[in-house]
Amino acid sequence: MxxxxxxxxxxxxxxxxxxxxxxxxxxxxxxxxxxxxxxxxxxxxxxxxxxxxxxxxxxxxxxxxxxxxxxxxxxxxxxxxxxxxxxxxxxxxxxxxxxxxxxxxxxxxxxxxxxxxxxxxxxxxxxxxxxxxxxxxAQSDPADAALATRLARLTGQQFRVLAQIGEGRLNKQIADSLGIQERTVKAHVSAIFEKLGVRNRTQASVLLQRLRLQQK
The missing domain is CATH 3.40.50.2300 (Response regulator)
Incomplete structure (x- = not known):
């Protein structure tokens, strides 16, 4: 192969x-x-x-x-x-x-x-x-290393939901985009918050912003 x-x-x-x-x-x-x-x-x-x-x-x-x-x-x-x-x-x-x-x-x-x-x-x-x-x-940033560990706990679908949370989309919009039920999105959001150790969408979005770099 x-x-x-x-x-x-x-x-x-x-x-x-x-x-x-x-x-x-x-x-x-x-x-x-x-x-x-x-x-x-x-x-x-x-x-x-x-x-x-x-x-x-x-x-x-x-x-x-x-x-x-x-x-x-x-x-x-x-x-x-x-x-x-x-x-x-x-x-x-x-x-x-x-x-x-x-x-x-x-x-x-x-x-x-x-x-x-x-x-x-x-x-x-x-x-x-x-x-x-x-x-x-160039030592690892403990906060960044911790974020990598937390993100690794997410399933693929949970990461897709998280990405759309970061774009400011509501549960219904996410459900329509991914072709799933809104209640399924809600379940994913709850799991995401627990795995990332955040309380709300704003905190989740802030974590995602850490991944962005100034473009060269």
Whole structure:
């Protein structure tokens, strides 16, 4: 069975560069491309046996760590290698805390991107050599690590409900969007509040805001 890899980036040229790197590592890989988070989720629903997602941190419907958190909550068996225009050690640390198997700045030379993909497909973590030392001093934020742990308790459907809570949608609107009963949404909301340790929608939304990063 061939390796399945999903490339998620809203820049066609960079998707092409990533595809080229993947082909050099796994010539027979089944490669798919999407340009937004909705596409990521749709593809993974159709192909849950995907081995690796190369995930951009900033797409039109996903900014910062929201896409990574969604992927880890809804498809925990799928590895995520983050690609990003930022090279800040604090962002790399946060991505790792939220479950990324590695981090590739978009300035990374093509030869190193190949090395990164080969490493994570082999079950290793990969970080840019230039950032390894800086990362050692970029300690995890206890609040951020705790948030990652809490989000990991959510089911995929609960995370979808949480995302819509963060957009300010009411239970009926969420029910219509997800094609479920309003009472089911209410049950999910209660479970979400309990798992996240929050009391209301405002507090839940504030937690989600922690996942957003200033776009570079």
């Amino acid at each position: 061939s390796t399945r890899i999903l490339i998620a980036d809203d820049h066609p040229l960079f998707r092409a560069a990533l595809r080229s790197a993947v082909v050099q590592v796994e010539p027979e890989a089944a490669i798919a491309e999407v340009d937004d988070l909705a596409g990521v989720m749709a593809r993974l629903e159709a192909e849950p046996d995907t081995d690796l997602v190369l995930l951009d941190l900033h797409m039109r419907d996903s900014h910062g760590l929201t896409g990574l958190a969604a992927l880890r909550a809804q498809h925990p068996a799928v590895a995520a290698l983050v690609v990003s225009g930022t090279e800040e050690a604090s962002v790399v640390r946060r991505a790792l805390d939220h479950g990324a198997v590695g981090f590739v700045p978009k300035s990374t030379p093509p030869a190193d991107i190949i090395i990164a993909i080969r490493a994570v497909l082999g079950g290793q973590r990969w970080l840019p050599p230039a950032l390894v030392q800086a990362l050692e001093s």
